[in-house]
Amino acid sequence: GENVEQHPSTLSVQEGDSAVIKCTYSDSASNYFPWYKQELGKRPQLIIDIRSNVGEKKDQRIAVTLNKTAKHFSLHITETQPEDSAVYFCAAVNQGGKLIFGQGTELSVKP
């Protein structure tokens, strides 16, 4: 089955700096890669996603890149703000439709 590895587990940056979170997946048939932001006690919130036929996608301060050959994808947050502090999860969806999450990254943005 699919396995998703996520690094780092914790990330601390200064306000205004960039943050990068990286994930790898094992199932080459996976074709959809969402990223979620989760605040304590809340549901995961989709922040950006990318499909296997696209290499890069950007939405304001957030961008995601996908390297299908290497089976890894990354989340880039620029100009970080304190309200970006949360736990971020990458995930992969295979052809069976199952959503498999990475281990999560606790991002802390210091003012």
Next chain:
Amino acid sequence: GAVVSQHPSRVICKSGTSVKIECRSLDFQATTMFWYRQFPKQSLMLMATSNEGSKATYEQGVEKDKFLINHASLTLSTLTVTSAHPEDSSFYICSARDPGTSIGNEQFFGPGTRLTVL
């Protein structure tokens, strides 16, 4: 966007009792719903896939007799934790796919249910 609700949001029960959690898609019909469990400071782990009108598909290591799933209609799936024990205390989250959207793979999450077993 598609809205998924969950009830209750929080439940505290005694060890040995059963707890039912409901997951509803409010503005779309969901033939498939998913149930996840999340322990503190951990990731979401898929427990089972709930299929309307048929038996649920459980992930390896999840006891189907302990976590009963029923998906009797296109807008409702229920998860019953039978004979709950303290180790079942967790955050349970459901999700649903809206086949009517152009992005068929996107899953919409419920707000979660915090279960505490004393």
